[in-house]
Amino acid sequence: MALKSFVEVSPDSHFPIQNLPFGIFKPEPGSTPRPGVAIGDYVLDLSSISDAGLFDGPFLSGSDCFQEPNLNKFLALGRPAWKEARATLQNLLSADEPKLRDNANLREKSLVPMGKVEMLLPIVIGDYTDFFSSMHHARNCGIMFRGPENAINPNWFHLPIAYHGRSSSIVVSGTDIIRPRGQGHPSGNTPPYFGPSRKLDFELEMAAVVGPGNELGKPVDVNEAGDHIFGLVLLNDWSARDIQSWEYVPLGPFLGKSFGTTMSPWIVTLDALEPFACDAPKQDPQPLPYLAEKISKNYDISLEVQIKPAGQEDSCVVTRSNFNHLYWTVTQQLAHHTINGCNLRPGDLLGTGTISGPEPESYGCLLELTWNGQKPLSLKGTTRKFLEDGDEVIFSGCSKGDGYNVGFGTCSGKILPSP
Numbered sequence: 001m002a003l004k005s006f007v008e009v010s011p012d013s014h015f016p017i018q019n020l021p022f023g024i025f026k027p028e029p030g031s032t033p034r035p036g037v038a039i040g041d042y043v044l045d046l047s048s049i050s051d052a053g054l055f056d057g058p059f060l061s062g063s064d065c066f067q068e069p070n071l072n073k074f075l076a077l078g079r080p081a082w083k084e085a086r087a088t089l090q091n092l093l094s095a096d097e098p099k100l101r102d103n104a105n106l107r108e109k110s111l112v113p114m115g116k117v118e119m120l121l122p123i124v125i126g127d128y129t130d131f132f133s134s135m136h137h138a139r140n141c142g143i144m145f146r147g148p149e150n151a152i153n154p155n156w157f158h159l160p161i162a163y164h165g166r167s168s169s170i171v172v173s174g175t176d177i178i179r180p181r182g183q184g185h186p187s188g189n190t191p192p193y194f195g196p197s198r199k200l201d202f203e204l205e206m207a208a209v210v211g212p213g214n215e216l217g218k219p220v221d222v223n224e225a226g227d228h229i230f231g232l233v234l235l236n237d238w239s240a241r242d243i244q245s246w247e248y249v250p251l252g253p254f255l256g257k258s259f260g261t262t263m264s265p266w267i268v269t270l271d272a273l274e275p276f277a278c279d280a281p282k283q284d285p286q287p288l289p290y291l292a293e294k295i296s297k298n299y300d301i302s303l304e305v306q307i308k309p310a311g312q313e314d315s316c317v318v319t320r321s322n323f324n325h326l327y328w329t330v331t332q333q334l335a336h337h338t339i340n341g342c343n344l345r346p347g348d349l350l351g352t353g354t355i356s357g358p359e360p361e362s363y364g365c366l367l368e369l370t371w372n373g374q375k376p377l378s379l380k381g382t383t384r385k386f387l388e389d390g391d392e393v394i395f396s397g398c399s400k401g402d403g404y405n406v407g408f409g410t411c412s413g414k415i416l417p418s419p
């Protein structure tokens, strides 16, 4: 029999008892931020569960990590504590456990309707790195930016490359994004222009949330890298393609990326995703030993992007992809990140890179979907080459199990005009 909660959860919910993603929320305006897990249409307040002494296992009974306004302290405790929290919460929320089910007072205090809460960024992000791990995305961008002969640089197949992103401009889903201004260069010998970006794009990504991290100078073994990843979120690496293509040679992404990055509020744990683990693509050539994993796995997570065009009621699906298209796994990314001795810290964020699949309907950004604006997309009565002011971009992600989902909810943002 599948595990069931006493909290009513509709069959299409992203948040059944099998999921229990972690976030930070305010139960009402003015109240202090606190950790919670999503269960159906409710958020379970972990600060009240902790106050009630219900985290009684060896790792969490003496900890005040659930009284914190972010999850960093909990992340630093590592996998044994994460597993204990999940087991405690699955037990407390299950249909046949009376402790919370039959305690009206505690239920009233700790179960808050999701419609009433404000979700915040769940972690303090010290450092944000964005990888480039979909071969399809790398090839398509390469053809457009560098020409078909050199579409993918030879190093790409030997190491998961990345750029250092900007953590200060990472915002939680629902935050508006102001169209960036910057320099662009139309073509040929014309001088550069300055103004609002004319090629504003989204990038469909996910990101790994780092747990305990490592000491400076001590790399993480690729086969132990999984223990350093708490979970995954949806991530939109908004990109201004005109600013990017003019500025980023030879040093890489800068102002074309750093004006905003949106993440979903719920961190879905790797433990919840384990039933959806699948083989990662075969890597050819074989990676060097420090990147060779005993078990190389991805997760089967269906991803979808919708655009709600300015002034319209309905949104249109513009692409459908899957996390399992990634060539480099998140554990290889993490191991590679630390191989030179670089230290990761609790709450660091590792973007996967744009997740494009092989078919044009599965490309992960407008640059690819419209082939740099050459083939506009039709969206119910209107068309788009790139994003316009007032457009809202909505990502969703979900793994479908036998009679239940493990989902991420949504990650959305609306474009506001440049000031």
Ligand SMILES: O=C(O)/C=C/C(=O)CC(=O)CC(=O)O
Residues within 6 Å of the ligand: 130, 131, 132, 133, 134, 137, 138, 141, 142, 145, 203, 205, 237, 239, 253, 352, 353, 354
């Ligand atoms: O092909 C390039 O030169 C750059 C592509 C990107 O936009 C970089 C990036 O954000 C990586 C990714 O999302 O996969």
Ligand SMILES: [Ca+2]
Residues within 6 Å of the ligand: 130, 203, 205, 237, 351, 353, 354
């Ligand atoms: Ca990116």
Ligand SMILES: [Mg+2]
Residues within 6 Å of the ligand: 236, 237, 238, 239, 256, 257, 258, 259, 260, 261
């Ligand atoms: Mg960005």
